[in-house]
Amino acid sequence: MDFFRKFSNKPTPKDVAKDRLKLILIHDRGDLPHETLEKIRMEILEVLSKYIEINAEDVEIAVSKSENVDGNNPALVANIPIKNIKN
Template sequence: MDFFKKFSNKQTPKDVAKDRLKLILIHDRGDLPHETLDKIRAEILEVLSKYIEIDIDDVELTVSKSENVDGNNPALVANIPIKNIKN
């Protein structure tokens, strides 16, 4: 039975909890207040919605650490699914 689990796209509750914990740790290490991240998210979505249709419920905006020549610098990472392009 474990053989077929490798081909399943559905995450287990353990995987979901692990991903959420990673996001929380990344957010804490980014030193960006939650209120600021919410404001950034709202402004980005406001601007993008002028040009494209987006599914607001599926938007992911996180702060992560990235390897850089100068050391670890936080990076703002956005995953914004596009539904349609407005004319």
């Protein structure tokens, strides 16, 4: 059975939990106020909802800091599971 899991596109619960923990840690290290991040999240959901079906509770958006040659540059990280694409 493990052989067929390698071909599945569905993430395991372990992978989902790991990704959520990473996003929580990234969010805690970001410099954006929670209210601003929530406004960004709502606007992104509003736009995406025009084109795809999503479950808002499953959407995770955070700000990360990546170490680059130029220093720490913030990046917006989003995990948005798509239920269906609208036509």
